[in-house]
Amino acid sequence: MNDMGKAALNINYPSGFVMDTKVNNDSAAPYRGEQPWGMPKDLVIPRALDEDERLWVPVAPNTWSRPLHLNTSLGYYVHILKVTRSGILQRHRHSGPVHAYVIKGRWFYPEHDWVAEEGSYIFEPPGETHTLTVPDDCQKMITLFTIFGALMYVDPDGNSTGYDDVFTRIKKYREYFEKIGLGADYVRNFMR
Numbered sequence: 001m002n003d004m005g006k007a008a009l010n011i012n013y014p015s016g017f018v019m020d021t022k023v024n025n026d027s028a029a030p031y032r033g034e035q036p037w038g039m040p041k042d043l044v045i046p047r048a049l050d051e052d053e054r055l056w057v058p059v060a061p062n063t064w065s066r067p068l069h070l071n072t073s074l075g076y077y078v079h080i081l082k083v084t085r086s087g088i089l090q091r092h093r094h095s096g097p098v099h100a101y102v103i104k105g106r107w108f109y110p111e112h113d114w115v116a117e118e119g120s121y122i123f124e125p126p127g128e129t130h131t132l133t134v135p136d137d138c139q140k141m142i143t144l145f146t147i148f149g150a151l152m153y154v155d156p157d158g159n160s161t162g163y164d165d166v167f168t169r170i171k172k173y174r175e176y177f178e179k180i181g182l183g184a185d186y187v188r189n190f191m192r
């Protein structure tokens with residue numbers, strides 16, 4: 001939409017977004033105060049899709065997890081799941097919400113009539129049980145997941161068979177990083 005179109009819609013931009021960077025005065029200056037004491041460090045992961053195999057932790061056959069953010073005080077984790085096989089991966093129930101973005105390939109839940117295609121954003125509500133499945137015509141699936149709470153693995157009747165949460169993930173990542181020589185504490189790079 002061009003500027004004339006925006007004017008016709010009469011959009012009011014939030015004031016913080018309107019800075020005239022051509023004017024050499026304080027209105028376009030960066031914040032120069034202090035950050036609050038006790039604030040965690042920011043977390044920046046360049047090239048999150050790099051193929052560096054040391055950072056892709058095997059969690060199942062042909063299935064890898066690359067940790068991005070492991071949050072122990074709010075109980076969530078952000079990771080990229082990469083799968084190079086088709087079929088059912090796992091059946092699970094969520095205690096918290098999940099946000100997903102499909103970077104490559106596709107997957108679906110047989111409990112639903114939609115398919116998570118490349119480029120899709122998906123919200124999974126807390127309480128939901130579903131069966132993550134990669135279709136036969138998909139050779140490589142890559143998805144960014146933000147998972148709050150626990151992923152409880154269940155049988156088809158919903159009986160619990162195990163679980164994963166940020167703490168079981170940290171344990172797995174620690175074991176792997178130790179084994180490949182990065183050291184178990186390498187996981188701290190992703191923890192907040």
Ligand SMILES: [Fe+2]
Pocket residue numbers: 092094098124130
């Ligand atoms: Fe799920």
